[in-house]
Amino acid sequence: xxxxxxxxxxxxxxxxxxxxxxxxxxxxxxxxxxxxxxxxxxxxxxxxxxxxxxxxxxxxxxxxxxxxxxxxxxxxxxxxxxxxxxxxxxxxxxxxxxxxxxxxxxxxxxxxxxxxxxxxxxxxxxxxxxxxxxxxxxxxxxxxxxxxxxxxxxxxxxxxxxxxxxxxxxxxxxxxxxxxxxxxxxxxxxxxxxxxxxxxxxxxxxxxxxxxxxxxxxxxxxxxxxxxxxxxxxxxxxxxxxxxxxxxxxxxxxxxxxxxxxx
Amino acid sequence: xxxxxxxxxxxxxxxxxxxxxxxxxxxxxxxxxxxxxxxxxxxxxxxxxxxxxxxxxxxxxxxxxxxxxxxxxxxxxxxxxxxxxxxxxxxxxxxxxxxxxxxxxxxxxxxxxxxxxxxxxxxxxxxxxxxxxxxxxxxxxxxxxxxxxxxxxxxxxxxxxxxxxxxxxxxxxxxxxxxxxxxxxxxxxxxxxxxxxxxxxxxxxxxxxxxxxxxxxxxxxxxxx
Numbered sequence: 001x002x003x004x005x006x007x008x009x010x011x012x013x014x015x016x017x018x019x020x021x022x023x024x025x026x027x028x029x030x031x032x033x034x035x036x037x038x039x040x041x042x043x044x045x046x047x048x049x050x051x052x053x054x055x056x057x058x059x060x061x062x063x064x065x066x067x068x069x070x071x072x073x074x075x076x077x078x079x080x081x082x083x084x085x086x087x088x089x090x091x092x093x094x095x096x097x098x099x100x101x102x103x104x105x106x107x108x109x110x111x112x113x114x115x116x117x118x119x120x121x122x123x124x125x126x127x128x129x130x131x132x133x134x135x136x137x138x139x140x141x142x143x144x145x146x147x148x149x150x151x152x153x154x155x156x157x158x159x160x161x162x163x164x165x166x167x168x169x170x171x172x173x174x175x176x177x178x179x180x181x182x183x184x185x186x187x188x189x190x191x192x193x194x195x196x197x198x199x200x201x202x203x204x205x206x207x208x209x210x211x212x213x214x215x216x217x218x219x220x221x222x223x224x225x226x227x228x229x230x231x232x233x234x235x236x237x238x239x240x241x242x243x244x245x246x247x248x249x250x251x252x253x254x255x256x257x258x259x260x261x262x263x
Numbered sequence: 264x265x266x267x268x269x270x271x272x273x274x275x276x277x278x279x280x281x282x283x284x285x286x287x288x289x290x291x292x293x294x295x296x297x298x299x300x301x302x303x304x305x306x307x308x309x310x311x312x313x314x315x316x317x318x319x320x321x322x323x324x325x326x327x328x329x330x331x332x333x334x335x336x337x338x339x340x341x342x343x344x345x346x347x348x349x350x351x352x353x354x355x356x357x358x359x360x361x362x363x364x365x366x367x368x369x370x371x372x373x374x375x376x377x378x379x380x381x382x383x384x385x386x387x388x389x390x391x392x393x394x395x396x397x398x399x400x401x402x403x404x405x406x407x408x409x410x411x412x413x414x415x416x417x418x419x420x421x422x423x424x425x426x427x428x429x430x431x432x433x434x435x436x437x438x439x440x441x442x443x444x445x446x447x448x449x450x451x452x453x454x455x456x457x458x459x460x461x462x463x464x465x466x467x468x469x470x471x472x473x474x475x476x477x478x479x480x481x482x483x484x485x486x487x488x
């Protein structure tokens with residue numbers, strides 16, 4: 001921190017929070033240095049997340065499990081977050097890095113909005129997130145990969161958009177749905193068979209939770225809904241009314257239906 | 264080598280204060296009131312894009328009068344200060360008191376050491392769960408920090424406006440009443456029609472980010488009354 005004085009001065013950068021903390025030497029270090037991590041060093045990995053478009057918005061779903069090798073590290077972690085009022089972001093890959101990346105991303109969007117008086121465009125947010133992933137490349141090369149998933153709407157047009165990324169920082173807009181994480185293949189395969197354009201909110205939530213169940217059925221690391229322990233996926237929707245977390249009761253019902261549908 | 268002229272510290276402070284006060288006196292005023300729905304900020308502002316009030320953090324707002332580039336740079340610095348603190352620690356650790364104190368330190372330093380003092384007055388408001396937890400801080404050009412209760416004002420007519428508000432202020436009002444009361448105080452103090460309103464509310468209830476601008480409809484009532 002800059003003591004009790006305000007960071008007031010010409011050399012400070014424009015509206016970017018990351019540039020600001022970098023100029024003050026407070027930015028997080030996205031590199032381990034030249035040494036390769038010791039073998040057997042497995043920080044927890046966050047697994048399957050997915051997002052799909054429906055009529056009037058997007059829905060984003062993430063399971064709750066983090067694994068370290070064959071070990072279940074956490075059963076309740078949160079991988080899906082509101083990025084700002086009109087977008088949501090989820091992480092897969094090294095959980096510790098991903099959570100920090102999201103915190104920085106959220107702060108970045110809010111900082112920009114407050115300084116400039118307007119929100120970034122949806123594309124602007126996605127591009128910025130891609131740059132953040134890119135800046136982590138040194139760690140990705142050492143095996144600590146974070147791949148986010150991003151979705152949101154442009155409040156003016158009201159249409160939802162889904163963006164997927166790769167470890168290099170590539171950014172791709174998806175037409176229907178996007179997935180990331182260890183169970184993403186299974187989830188994608190499931191969604192491909194059930195997805196139809198023009199589905200409504202309930203269908204979209206049902207499909208996305210069912211896709212998670214399908215992923216958990218094949219992928220060891222993905223944790224499906226656990227009715228006995230009361231562990232349910234995090235589900236967020238983004239519409240012109242803003243980003244909203246779907247409440248637990250509704251998710252629980254959808255989860256029960258999904259467990260009936262998917263074998 | 265020429266020695267600089269000796270200027271007595273009293274004279275220096277006096278000259279600088281006079282210079283700053285002259286600049287501020289030209290600026291239009293802003294009033295802040297604690298109301299049941301939150302904290303109300305009301306300014307006279309003919310511009311619809313160059314605002315004088317701003318969101319700083321979840322429960323904290325900023326208002327500035329005087330020279331635009333100077334209070335704008337303070338606003339930006341305030342947002343940076345708050346966002347850095349919230350990112351490094353937690354969202355609840357960002358408080359109006361520490362922010363107001365940082366404004367005070369900064370303005371105090373500039374007043375004494377800068378080539379010229381900032382011709383500004385700023386207001387830092389924070390909404391609490393109850394009116395008793397609301398905070399209103401006023402910082403003047405020389406870094407003096409005031410902790411205000413219930414209502415306050417900054418700008419050219421700050422003292423008159425604040426006195427006028429004090430006459431009518433009897434405990435916490437609702438937002439609509441407070442708007443009418445403040446608008447009337449503005450008109451009486453200025454003795455003329457008001458050239459456009461800018462209003463903002465730090466809401467007591469709602470999602471984490473409580474700052475919102477009052478709509479034309481909400482302000483329309485007082486514009487027509």
